[in-house]
Amino acid sequence: MKNIFVTGGAMTPFGRHAGVLAPELAQRAILEAMNDAGVEARDIQAIYCANVLGGMILGQLIVRDLGFGGIPVYNVENACASGATAVHLARHAMMAEQYDTVLVFGIEQLTALGGGTIPLQRNDHKTELYAKAGMVLPAVYAMRGTRFLHERSATPADLAAVAVKNRRHGSLNEYAQQRTEATVEEVLASRMIADPLTLLQCCPSQVDGAAAVVLRTRRPAQGRAVKLLSSVVVSGIRERADDDILDAEITARAARQAYEQADLGPQDLDVVELHDAFTIAELLYYEALGLAPRGEAVALLQSGATRLGGRVPVNPSGGLLAKGHPLGATGVAQMVELMWQLQGRAGARQVEGAKVGLTQCTGGGIAGVDHAASSVHLLGV
């Protein structure tokens, strides 16, 4: 695979950015990422904008006053995996030797939409049916949680422990929306959203944020070069009545392909940023990514291996649960976090000596599209 380097990156703090419009928010991340990469507008040959709910030609509206001279702008959407998908499409073009230097950014302003879960589409009868039946994302994950507790003889406290860990991590991250720690008792005592998932087990839906990376085919002259080792996007297979809802098939498949591309395995990972939209998701992804054998997710969590200081810290940024989940931005922000980790720039949440990292995003997962997208990237120094 052609060498592609993450030569610079930045993100805005994730949180409520009231009164700031999307272009301004995204521009902050973009300009800082370009500065971090040591590139100017004239160096960039193409721009990929990841966004879900911001509307038509958002990328162009964001970059129009930044001095880019007529280069292509591509707007990419893949639900919560939009940011990762944008990186993936940028890589295609770089592998095809169309561009040497590209800017990829993600942006979402969920506070502009009011509260509640992500708005569902009403494009087909099946979605309509699912939405009316209450099958929004928290409900889907709650069903997985319930099944998990039953099959694994796990307890609600085991789920809550994921939030405890990630909020602890988030308390160390100045970019995280949630910066207060919580105990298992506090997590369990928070408002019930969809049994067994309490409020602190669901990623915040009232959050804005943007993140940007500069990808180049040339190794940077200075600093520790972070290489994109693999990049995979897949879609889910259609639902079947006998589907195992604890088997994150799509993510397992994406991970297998990503490991194969890089000729690495889960044992090689030093740090992971994964899609903990709900506590149960992190446990399922431990298994899908091969961090734990099937059935051993809770044991892995309890061993302390996935917390800062452990063997393979997962979501040192605080993850979606603590950092927040501005949809289009998330996949790009995961990559920025890993870049910082692999360059030793992650401050209080630094994973010491991290050499190889993995990011994972899923998108969709409603209305029987389980899931619409999953993306796994491996980065290394």
Add this chain to the structure above:
Amino acid sequence: MKNIFVTGGAMTPFGRHAGVLAPELAQRAILEAMNDAGVEARDIQAIYCANVLGGMILGQLIVRDLGFGGIPVYNVENACASGATAVHLARHAMMAEQYDTVLVFGIEQLTALGGGTIPLQRNDHKTELYAKAGMVLPAVYAMRGTRFLHERSATPADLAAVAVKNRRHGSLNEYAQQRTEATVEEVLASRMIADPLTLLQCCPSQVDGAAAVVLRTRRPAQGRAVKLLSSVVVSGIRERADDDILDAEITARAARQAYEQADLGPQDLDVVELHDAFTIAELLYYEALGLAPRGEAVALLQSGATRLGGRVPVNPSGGLLAKGHPLGATGVAQMVELMWQLQGRAGARQVEGAKVGLTQCTGGGIAGVDHAASSVHLLGV
């Protein structure tokens, strides 16, 4: 450039598809295109969905029940150039040898949104300002039309003649929404939308449609192979006070690049499908694409060269003006029309002996992003 062939294509009739939801509409075009290409779901390695206003993971919702087994689906948006941009991104991946066979489709259901011009984003203060000032697309093109009449000593009848030509072409196309001819007098007598553009000089905004193509790196075993000779997407430069609104700079730049890629020039074209969202646009694009020298657009039209039977028929399908403009579908449908033309399958509107064709789309063009995107593709047999 790696060989890429348009091995099959299809579109739904463009028009009001009341009661048909987006997935069903798109599936009709997809299944017919696959049948035309002689491929099955298992042959397809990736799917690109072009759509502007249909919402999150529309591509996945459309294809989920068609038997594709977990292959990636990419949702692409670039306003009216979305379909062409999706083809362009698919080509990147094929050039990078990621896929041999991909499906690209575009879909839009404008009737589901009610009437009026395309909804504007409210993502930034400048757009808000432009929208409140009435600078929607018909107004932008009306200003170009007014300037054109002044600078070229042209008459409203010269503009109307574009609609007369394209409605004549559309009357021969069973996929066109507008299938009745109109005289110059009738075009001029239709309701004024934005002076000098009357109703019949604006593409219909109440239209639904879908189109799909199958792209392969292997030359098809049967039939006349239609090759993608070049593929370009660029963005506009930011507005300046001294911009010449009659200079379609972005399209001229895209065309130059496309001709260079294919080592061809405008004199080599046998047939063109271009973005006649308004009559004035077609005249400006004659010059931007090099079909006529600067200042000679009206003369070219009046010569009859661009009508069926002429030297280089433009919009034999009827174009956006007669066929209709379901945003995401348009760029893909242009490509299907050219495939039919180059294979001699265009029926009553056939351009005899056509060997090389060009498609052109622009996207955006509001709020000072002039334009957000322009795409030019060349196809040949």
